[in-house]
Amino acid sequence: MDSAVQMVSRASAIQVTAQEVNARFRGDIPKSIRFYCPLCARPVIACAMGHHFDRMRRTTKPGERKTKDPYFAHRKNDEWSRYCDAYHANAGVSREERTLPLLMFLRREFPDRDSANREPGDEQHFRVEIALRRRGLSAMLHELSPNDAITVDDKSHSLRDMLSDRRRTIALPDPLRQTSSRIQVPPRWQINVGCAPTNTGILIFSDSFGSNGGRLLPNRSALHTDCMYYIVANAFHMSDAYHVFNQVNHIGTITGSRNLNVYTVYAASSSLMKNEIDDWLAQYGYCLSDIDRAAQLMWPPSIRSAGVDEPLFRASSPTYRFPYQIGNQRMAADIVSKNPLPDNPNARHIGLIGFGRKPDMEYIAESYCVFFKPKPRMPWNTAYLGPRYPDDLHPYDEWSQNNAADTVADNTVSEDNSDNDAIQIPLSRSAEIAFRRMQLHQSRSGSRGIAIAQSRERTHSWLG
Incomplete structure (x- = not known):
């Protein structure tokens, strides 16, 4: 691999070539500098660099085996990098079939109205819920029969009812105990609804709902530095985490489970234990990444409700920039405008900076909600391009725990x-x-x- 993304603490990410790194450091690369694959965002190693390799390349005689030019290589035995397009050893390796995981949330419970006034040190109670992805599944309502249901602990829950009301969820007590056998989804709808996650010993959730919980990260997800995450696990599995993460806080327990606790973890971008954090996460099916390969929203400000970039200004179109600088080149200041909804005169455009003059953008539209990739190998972004506040993209409503959701939803x-x-x-x-x-x-x-x-x-x- 000829290029990689260079990360230095307290500095912006930049894509560099192996030749540039060799010319600058001559094989003596500081430990504070890390390199990542621009395709899979996994760590890579700088190879064939330094004065020794430079001398061998200069003195190679005709007929002798040529010394390799400087390059970057994935780490050995890296489970994720085996499926990267830039991993040379993947010839003949069949790509794993990725199964859509069930949508699961971690919710903080509100047993009474005075719970919101708890002191910061008080222990809190959480629960894990199963929900359905409402967006894009509305067509299923016409095909679902009364017998189509998710079975959890031998109790059936109608798919039609769950799809009709976003507040209908399934509480999952003891969420780390034999989930694949306790949760049964009709085979016909598994491709739409998803399957139960494989038990790896812990569950990691984002902080999408702030102090109220977040969304489950599927297996093989990448955790980013300078972000807070929730982990559901017992004390035994978390014993080593205290030595590698910058912050590990025990904040509560899972209702109905004696031994399951809820922790918040945080890894700083300046941490010197990133390799140890990555190794700890790898044993549970996750990894750590310093870089975010998704397009970065520059303007306007967004409330990002339910993970969707919703501009706060009606007349402003969301504008995204490339996630990192390439070499010493200055990022172009020109905005390339794309219109994913050309048939709708009320829809806003999407502005792209640094993706070239003719970005090959891929997108899927559901009403005014657009899922798009500025480039085919980049992660998905989600933006709301409608002229009004999206009624079906509410963030987590705390008052629903007190049976007061109907007073606000109107x-x-x-x-x-x-x-x-x-x-x-x-x-x-x-x-x-x-x-x-x-x-x-x-x-x-x-x-x-x-x-x-x-x-x-x-x-x-x-x-x-």
Whole structure:
């Protein structure tokens, strides 16, 4: 492999060639510099570099075996890199069939209204839920029969009911015990709904819902530095994690499971234990990556509800840039505009910076929600291109735990334009931390994302 993505702590990622690295360091590469494959984002090793190899390349006589030019190679026995297009040893290796995993969430429980005012050190209770991907599965409603159901612990749950109401989920007690046999999905719908995850000893969730939990990361997912994650595991599996991660905090337990705890883990981009973190994650089917190969949203600001980039400004189109710089070249400042919904005059465009003059963008549209890849080998991005707030992309609604979801879902607007009707937007996470450090206790109410959306809709109603 001739090029790799170079990562240095507190510096932007940059794609470099092996020749450039050899000319700069002559084989003496500092330990703080790491290299990653630009295709699979796995760590790679700099090879055939230094004065010794340079001398051998200069003194090679005709007929002798030529010394290899500088190059990058994947690490041996790297399970993920075997399926990378740049891994030369993958000739004849059949690609593994990836099965869609079931959609699962980690939810913080609210047993009473006073639970929101708990002290930061209080133990919390969580549960793991199974849900359905509503987006893209609406056509299934016409084909589902009353007998089509997910069976969990010998109890049937109608697929039609779960698909019709996003609040219908299945609580999964003891989520690490024989999930493949306890959860049964009709074979006909496995390609749409997914299959039960394989038990590897732990479950890792994103922090999509902030302090309220997040979404399950499928097996072989990459964890990124400078991001917080939730881990559901017993104390035995987490004993070594305290020695490798920058932060490991025990924050609660799983309801109905005596030995399952919930932890938050954090790996800093400046950590010197990245190899150890990657090795620890690998034994459970995950990996660590310093780089995010997805296109980076530059403008406008987004509330990113349910993992979707939703611009906060109606007249602004989401604009993305290439995730890292290539060599010493300056990234082009020109914006290439793409219109995934040409038949809809109300839809916004997508702006691309640094992907070339004619990006080969791949996309799938569901109403105003567009899933797209700026380049075929890049991960998927999701953007909402509609002119209004998407009613079917609500973030996690905390008040549903108190049977109050129906009072907010209608998004009703008061006829009286007064200051008393103004929506109180909850504090952001950083503001909560600041108030807590000043020993000023603030009550938490509702979801910040939905409060912002409702406030914006109310403002537009007044102006319109």
